[in-house]
Amino acid sequence: MQYTLTRAEGGESAADRYPLDQRQRVDDPMSEQVHRNLFMGKLEDVLSSAVNWGRKNSLWPYNFGLSCCYVEMTTAFTAPHDVARFGAEVIRASPRQADFMVIAGTCFIKMAPVIQQLYDQMLEPKWVISMGSCANSGGMYDIYSVVQGVDKFLPIDVYVPGCPPRPEAFLQGLQLLQDSIQEERRPLSWVVGDQGVYRAEMPSQREKHRDRRIAATELRTPDSI
């Protein structure tokens, strides 16, 4: 599997534009470790999996909403959809206590510096889900006041399409994030090993589901319920 290595201490290439950290594509760091030292490699693999398992099943979301998509996001938090099934029901009002942030809604130019500030206040490890067409690309708002995709300045882990995405789609996005967290390689401590963050390049959902989707040629008519 291919990984993206992110190093926090940017160096000069950061050239002061967000996102600041440096990224490069690399192979799975773990497999290299294994070749070097079988025992240490194995141990690190087990530890890393265990930590990731813990992380992905207790994701605390940041209570952050921008517009309409946020309503569908909160819907996912309430009884009929019950996000607690995925261990992500502990909504935090402070970015400092949260693990991930969902950009649920339109990213406005006036709001972008605020979003950046809030993101900076979240502690590592942290993740970002971009929810809805507006956050993904500006959506139907190609207009002077809207940033055409929040990834213009934030690193995004999962994109959830829709305007707004159904709560189920948000929950799927959450599970995809969990899957990718399971594959992550992060330093186990500040004294152990490489300090970079390795994020797995997860398979594209579009390609994965394409065959099944184009197989549907007949859609139900809206004449009956």
Next chain:
Amino acid sequence: MTAADESLISNAGAAETPAASSADVVAELARQFGDGAVTPQTTLTGMPVIWVPRDRLRDVLVYLRDVSRPFSMLYDLSAVDERLRTHRRGLPPSDFTVFYQLLSVERNADILLKVALAERDLSLPSVSDIFVNANWYEREVFDLFGIDFAGHPHLTRIMMPPTWHGHPLRKDYSARATEFDPYTLTVKGQEVEQEALRFDPEAWGMQRQGEETEFMFLNLGPNHPSAHGAFRIVLQLDGEEVVDCVPDIGYHHRGAEKMAERQSWHSFIPYTDRIDYTGGVMNNLPYVMAVEKLAGITVTDRAKTIRVMMAEMFRINSHLLFLGTYLQDLGAMTPVFFTFTDRQKAYEVIEAITGFRMHPAWYRIGGTAHDLPKGWDKLVQGFVDWMPKRLAEYEKAMMDNAIVRDRTKHVAAFTTQEALDWGVTGPNLRATGLDFDLRKKRPYSGYENFDFEVPTAVNGDAFDRGMMRIEEMRQSVRILQQCVDHMPAGDYKADHPLTTPPPREKMLQHIETLITHFLQVSWGPVLPANESLQMVEATKGINSYYLTSDGSTMSYRTRIRTPSFPHLQQIPAVMRGGFVPDLIAHLGSIDFVMADVDR
């Protein structure tokens, strides 16, 4: 019906039609100010539209405000860049026109005043001392059109960031983000923007020091759990007491009015859904009705009734969201889980009928997107049967709850007069005791055929505003029941050449019909040059679309008047002297979404 319900009955039906008293206002003004001072314009807005010279504007406004049966509410104020408008025959020359819409509850009538401005002299006197709520509207015009208001207490940008250049609603300002350089955020830029957001009390004429205390300035928002979206309010505090506060908006400005100038009449419909985004198709209603006025389309009874039914579904849906979050802001965790369960039920109905949950964009010019599906009545009936016992439970478990009552009774109360002064409409106005509901006073889309009451309350406090929604849901359920029982037969769409999308059967005849169909679908219908306006009683108050057509496939100017904008403007007037927890209760009880404020 219970006794409590009966006490809420309003004197329905006694409404005088808006047009009746409009002629005499123009005559009155002409008599008062001389024929030269008032130039009437004929439009399809359903109210007198009068051009007044800039130097008489203030006198005319004062006169209308103080006349017997006064126009006591400044309902809307905005502007039009007229420089590219071609159909202006008979109108006074103008590069930029600022308009003032006044509303009279006593007359149940409106009047629209227009002031012509020349490009080299874009200034007019502020009227914020005549109508307090002109303050924000004038700032908005200043921000988006670059028109100066002499004597305004604090004329700064309101929608765009303070660091912005240009005035987006001018015709020579590009609409698309993709016409500008791609957005980047640099470390330097971040510092500049953050610094620009810093609140400066002196700039607002606020003291840092009281007689005995030093005030604390608390920044709440633009992201705060009880601010309901991207809304910021800066509090000047003396301990827990709110000495003063300054709401700061514009973090949710999606340029919907500019967007309308480049979408066809038809393709703008989805943008309306996203104005009051909890209101769904309720937003389509004023827009398509205003377009239908321009096009001269009469809608069938079935289409009208379907529209009413879906709009009321969304009213319930929006009020349920309100109720859950309102109680959550007061500290109750559970209600939101209950009300969202009901919302899920509502969505099952909405989705089965319209095919989408939040933003169905389901109304069309001339009717709806399609007919009701087979079996719709059972679905709606199921929802109608479900709701009443839930509402009874909410009332008992929540509104009878001692903590909720203590937190909200006599908190953030205002009188009817204050509400009118600030442009407050909808349930928040009715909570003060005035039964002004457009569905009764100026029935549209067939509301005159329904049997329902307009709930009112007495104190106009945070508690009443909460109760009001529960009562309104009951009435909406009644309306739904009548829709199920008496849904008219017939077409769901008017038979008219300008409806969208044009019927497919008419296309398949010969090449001419094919070409016409192609143009109607790709460019959309061409609407005759004129102006029209439609107000509706939306979920949060009165929402209206004021359309100016220049005889094209797109709107020349679309003014969207939303209820939440004045509701937020009123906050400081209500909160001065209150406590921080009262402010949170008040924010919860207003029922606003930021898209309904900033558009």
